[in-house]
Amino acid sequence: MAINISKFDVQCADCPIRHRAVCSKCEVDELASLEDMKFYRTFEAGQTIAWAGDNLTFVASVVHGVATLGQTLEDGRTQMLGLLLPSDFIGRPWRKTSAYDVCAITDVTLCCFRRKPFEDMLIRTPHIGERLLEMTMDELDAAREWMLILGRKTAREKIASLLTIIVHREQAPDVPRANAPVTIDLPLTREAMSDYLGLTLETVSRQISALKREGIILLEGKRRVVVPDIARLLAQTGSDAISHL
Amino acid sequence: MAINISKFDVQCADCPIRHRAVCSKCEVDELASLEDMKFYRTFEAGQTIAWAGDNLTFVASVVHGVATLGQTLEDGRTQMLGLLLPSDFIGRPWRKTSAYDVCAITDVTLCCFRRKPFEDMLIRTPHIGERLLEMTMDELDAAREWMLILGRKTAREKIASLLTIIVHREQAPDVPRANAPVTIDLPLTREAMSDYLGLTLETVSRQISALKREGIILLEGKRRVVVPDIARLLAQTGSDAISHL
DNA sequence: CGACATCTTGACTACAGTCAATACTAGTGG
DNA sequence: CCACTAGTATTGACTGTAGTCAAGATGTCG
Numbered sequence A, B: 001m002a003i004n005i006s007k008f009d010v011q012c013a014d015c016p017i018r019h020r021a022v023c024s025k026c027e028v029d030e031l032a033s034l035e036d037m038k039f040y041r042t043f044e045a046g047q048t049i050a051w052a053g054d055n056l057t058f059v060a061s062v063v064h065g066v067a068t069l070g071q072t073l074e075d076g077r078t079q080m081l082g083l084l085l086p087s088d089f090i091g092r093p094w095r096k097t098s099a100y101d102v103c104a105i106t107d108v109t110l111c112c113f114r115r116k117p118f119e120d121m122l123i124r125t126p127h128i129g130e131r132l133l134e135m136t137m138d139e140l141d142a143a144r145e146w147m148l149i150l151g152r153k154t155a156r157e158k159i160a161s162l163l164t165i166i167v168h169r170e171q172a173p174d175v176p177r178a179n180a181p182v183t184i185d186l187p188l189t190r191e192a193m194s195d196y197l198g199l200t201l202e203t204v205s206r207q208i209s210a211l212k213r214e215g216i217i218l219l220e221g222k223r224r225v226v227v228p229d230i231a232r233l234l235a236q237t238g239s240d241a242i243s244h245l
Numbered sequence C: 001c002g003a004c005a006t007c008t009t010g011a012c013t014a015c016a017g018t019c020a021a022t023a024c025t026a027g028t029g030g
Numbered sequence D: 001c002c003a004c005t006a007g008t009a010t011t012g013a014c015t016g017t018a019g020t021c022a023a024g025a026t027g028t029c030g
Helices: A028-037 A115-124 A126-152 A155-168 A191-195 A201-213 A230-234 B028-037 B115-124 B126-152 B155-168 B190-197 B199-215 B230-234
Strands: A038-043 A049-050 A057-062 A067-072 A076-086 A101-104 A108-114 A180-184 A217-221 A224-227 B039-043 B046-049 B059-062 B067-072 B078-084 B100-106 B108-114 B181-185 B218-220 B224-227
Touching: A049 B028, A049 B039, A057 A115, A067 B126, A076 A126, A076 A191, A108 A115, A115 A126, A115 B100, A126 B067, A126 B078, A126 B126, A155 A180, A155 A191, A155 A201, A155 A224, A155 A230, A155 B100, A191 A201, A201 A217, A217 B190, B028 B108, B028 B115, B039 B059, B059 B115, B078 B126, B078 B190, B100 B181, B108 B115, B115 B126, B126 B155, B155 B181, B155 B199, B155 B230, B190 B199, B199 B218
Parallel strands: none
Antiparallel strands: A038 A108, A049 A101, A057 A108, A067 A076, A067 A101, A180 A224, A217 A224, B039 B108, B046 B100, B059 B108, B067 B078, B067 B100, B181 B224, B218 B224
């Protein structure tokens, strides 16, 4: 597992996730402390960042790229537990090992902090803890929304829900414009979608074909989806309101 | 919805959840502030504490009893998202409405704080925020464990997992004794179990009957379960390690 | 005892899983 | 440039698990 340590010396002030990551509430002096501690790591698409149970000596923010959080049963069944996008946080303070598998699905850059110094900083710097609390609560809401999808929705509803969630994330939520067509690039293979939704990849494929056949979505290539009318897609999700991640 | 405001004036020092709840890290002076703010509320078994979308003017700790966190699709399908046991926290600071249905399944006593003063206190008192962060992270881990159960396990594995989790909670985790028989009282009806596991109540009933037929569990009445050999039950869960809630 | 909740069991159905063949796409090397 | 391969996606035929509908059993409380 080759790990590239790339020290760009990106200034926090210029950081693309400065205003959303765990550091977003920090004052200039606090940011300076973090700046001293931080180091970058990059992972290639497909690389595993950590296996469940691995020692994790750092915590980190995703700067670029997409990673997944997942868990595996001994017979190989896997369930994806979350998508990690830029500004999302990896690791848990005061816990030595990773509870989940973390995999880079695109090339990923992490802004890392060794765990112990970060924990000390967390105690000394309430702004970090406050932001981490907010982010953790958002994750919890997202996880609970997924529980409803996993436990109670049909295959078709699951696919529609996933697409809806991705639409809401890609298109910044500021403009809730009526029914202009929306194009999304799926960052996921059919198999990754199936791991996310608790389905098989064949079922995912069939449901996507069905939605296409009915004109609810259009495909441009395999990974690019056009939604001509979001309302029609929403009607397939089984619930009117889908929120975040 | 009759709400009883019972002002026992229980001293925090004597509180049964003093050392596990959101206040557990507080110093005496901090505790005194909380003591000034708090008020008790009780709900009868079966009562709804809040519906999803309701205005929630308070946050609270569960002192006595068991409540559930759930979500409902418009056609009536419901998914339980968590069990709230004594010391668990209800509500989310800085959010005005409840994101979920909260129902008392036994008589419940809550230690409540009006939201706004609690938010102010949270900023002034890092000890509270630290504890709330810990608790939220635990909830997140529990929710993610459930995602795996909901998404990837068979009906039989789901039932075995639920029983295992309840065993681990009832029996304090201190004694990991080998294979002494364990008795548990289910706080849940078959329907509640089905809502938890994303199954129908008929399937729950059938699987429990099957486990009984095979001698993996014994029933004393409908709600009391004896597990003669935990290892055999664990072997039915599909995963070797089940952690918490 | 009767009324109502809850639970169990059976017969049948349907949705999604499994296994397998085929198609599409992109990348590699002759 | 084309042939070959490997990874990804689609589709079909069949199976099996859990859902649905319904009857009856058990249990609890007035």
